[in-house]
Amino acid sequence: MNGFLSKMKLIIFFIYIPFVYSASHAFITTYTEINGQTIAGIPEFSAVTTLDGRQIDYYDSEIKMLIPKQDWMKEFISGDRFKEYTEIRERVQQTNKINITVLMQQFSHSHGVHTYQRMYGCGWDDETGASEGFDQHGYDGEDYVALDVKQLRYITAVQQGVITTNKWNNDRAQLEFLKQYYQHECVNWLQHFLKLRKVDLERAPxxxxxxxxxxxxxxxxxxxxxxxxxxxxxxxxxxxxxxxxxxxxxxxxxxxxxxxxxxxxxxxxxxxxxxxxxxxxxxxxxxxxxxxxxxxxxxxxxxxxxxxxxxxxxxxxxxxxxxxxxxxxxxxxx
Incomplete structure (x- = not known):
């Protein structure tokens, strides 16, 4: 999270991710919320999905549409789930407006431009079958709270995050839900998108x-x-x-x-x-x-x-x- 969020201080929407081939695959979602006076052309809220470091969809508060970024995503966008995920992003956009306001209060920030970012997803190795989930939150380019999926508890590196981690760690039903999501549903979606990509990309050299x-x-x-x-x-x-x-x-x-x-x-x-x-x-x-x-x-x-x-x-x-x-x-x- 440190490397990812530290870059956000300078570049919010475009971050270099080295793509090295291996048997491992990564399925990542990142939300970025900006509060205060923003730069023209940069939306207040954006959401992007990546598969193995490549963007597969995009949504922001200005276009208010979920846009596929790969040709092989056409099959997915023709289904009902695509509409559902567009609506999810609309809801998260509204929730994040509240979240960043609360964060500013916790960090005693009354004005200025501030950012809240959440990055979550899972990795899967198609040779060993091993998988791992992650869920990380950051404020102004620094770590805020993160979910330790193996221990099934939230941790924080800053005093301002203690209230949040205590509250989330006491919600056992939510933690169990997340455990199931990262161990099963997230991996299933990763594998589903890998299949869609393979059919579209299979080519001779x-x-x-x-x-x-x-x-x-x-x-x-x-x-x-x-x-x-x-x-x-x-x-x-x-x-x-x-x-x-x-x-x-x-x-x-x-x-x-x-x-x-x-x-x-x-x-x-x-x-x-x-x-x-x-x-x-x-x-x-x-x-x-x-x-x-x-x-x-x-x-x-x-x-x-x-x-x-x-x-x-x-x-x-x-x-x-x-x-x-x-x-x-x-x-x-x-």
Missing amino acids: EVSLLQKGPSSPVVCHATSFYPSEVTITWLKNGQEHHEDVDLGEVLPNEDGTFQKTSSLNIPPDEWEKNQFVCEVQHQGRTFRKTVDEIKNNTKSVHCCGFIEAVIRLVLPVLVGVATVNILVYDITSY
Whole structure:
């Protein structure tokens, strides 16, 4: 929470989240309420949902609509639940107006611009089946209270949060409800959205051989594939070749697909004496590229291919952090 909320002091709505592939998935909802004189164009209340660090919906107090941010969310928005979640955000918007007023009183703030933020959700590992929930609240970029889901109790790092934690910890029915939500319902929704995303994104890799110049390494670049599991192998005269090979990590593309590279650094005469092939395996299919298909800067028709590929490799994923409220029971009241 410290890293997340400290950034909120400078940037409220757009926060960089590094997206690193793993078997773990995260489903996060964030509400942000601003009190006082706000900047033009920045709404008083906003809510965003993210799945694995990528925004999937958005709501704020100005547009007053829940907007899907991914094409694969179209199936979800066609159902009755989408309307229900829009109404939930409207209710939370009204509740948070009260919450931030109470917080200002607790911190002895009578005027000025102040922020209240709640971030909650769950993580799930599709290999081990392990899951973990979290529910954190912050005020003016600092920790306020947080729910220890394992111990099933709220904790606070500040004196002003003691009244709230005492009140919430005495509501055992609410705590049991949250336990069930984070252990089951939240994970079920996470898995549901993963299935919707997979159907939409499942794609075969686009494979290219890229080279800056005759003496430069040859990069086998596989991109635009989903799911992320992929194998890249260099073959020398039909046999697997592992020397002078630099295998890159799986990286995300902006559209939710993935990319990976494998570079082969050998002298030009080795290319002339032997037959090298890059072999990419994905979802039971095999894709091959030979030396005759190398794109390099000496060929004008391919002058920009390598540069574009490099840019895509280093381009960070910048996502808007917002809220996903699948939690129907509102616990933000003081």
